[in-house]
Amino acid sequence: MKTSKIPILKLYNNLLISIQWELDDKTAMQFQEDLLKKIHETGATGVVIDLTSVDVIDSFIAKILGDCVNMSKLMGATVVLTGIQPAVAITLIELGIELEDIHTALDLEKGLELLKELED
Structure with a gap:
């Protein structure tokens, strides 16, 4: 099983x-x-994706990021993006x-x- 380099x-x-x-x-x-696997396994209701160190993105990465947000929402997790350059x-x-939203x-x-x- 492959795992992401991103913790x-x-x-x-x-x-x-x-x-x-x-x-x-x-x-x-x-x-x-x-x-998505981690949201499913843990039942997490919130996700923070910090992009502080990301200076540029291309169209494919931007699409994947948007998909991550929307897919997480479908699984019941609220996503907050932080540190957008x-x-x-x-x-x-x-x-x-x-x-x-x-x-x-x-x-x-x-x-x-x-x-x-x-959450409150």
Whole structure:
């Protein structure tokens, strides 16, 4: 069984993911699979994906990221994206990636606080 190079940590009922490098297509697809599997296994209701270290993304990675958010929602988990760099935000919008009702925060700490507020 392949596992992602991206660690997915569980904290209470949440999953924390900090992407520390630019993603290639293969890693992104494996991450998507691993994330969905982890939500299923743990019953997590919240996911924070920290993108602070990601400076640029291409159209395929942007699509995978959007798919991760939407698939997680289908599985009952609220997703918060944190640390979005300006170039990444521009790319997501220019590519028309659908991130309806997406929650965002400036950093990981604020993302966790937001998840807690949304649960209450």
